[in-house]
Amino acid sequence: MCIFCQIVEGKIPNKTVLEDENFLCFHDINPTRKVHVLIIPKEHYKSFQETPSNIMCDLTAFAQKCAKELNIDESGYRLITNIGDDGGQEVHHLHFHMIGGEPVGRLVR
Ligand code: 5GP
Numbered sequence: 738m739c740i741f742c743q744i745v746e747g748k749i750p751n752k753t754v755l756e757d758e759n760f761l762c763f764h765d766i767n768p769t770r771k772v773h774v775l776i777i778p779k780e781h782y783k784s785f786q787e788t789p790s791n792i793m794c795d796l797t798a799f800a801q802k803c804a805k806e807l808n809i810d811e812s813g814y815r816l817i818t819n820i821g822d823d824g825g826q827e828v829h830h831l832h833f834h835m836i837g838g839e840p841v842g843r844l845v846r
């Protein structure tokens with residue numbers, strides 16, 4: 738079972754921000770910004786590329802609630818999902834990084 742499925746099942750502890758029947762938002766173990774949380778569906782999808790679009794529709798509403806809960810909905814934030822090898826994905830269970838709480842900087846090469 739993947740590491741995030743184990744978090745969903747409570748086998749690995751997490752610092753939960755928000756949870757509903759289908760989604761979980763918890764603090765990243767190794768935060769890169771003042772706010773750095775992960776938003777995942779409880780159901781296992783390998784990455785964004787394998788995720789049905791209706792899941793993404795519901796995830797949108799959940800992520801918006803998370804931003805409000807974290808008080809970054811007005812200051813802004815970045816939502817990122819890494820996909821596969823070139824995307825730098827390390828955990829192969831769909832997750833969105835929500836980072837903010839400070840300016841996160843530009844995407845530069
Ligand atoms: P990826 O590179 O796959 O997009 O990001 C995986 C993220 O999961 C990393 O930011 C890493 O810090 C986080 N992470 C990995 N294992 C755990 C864990 O056991 N608990 C939490 N809260 N975060 C984790």
Ligand code: ZN
Nearest residue numbers: 739742781830
């Ligand atoms: Zn999983």
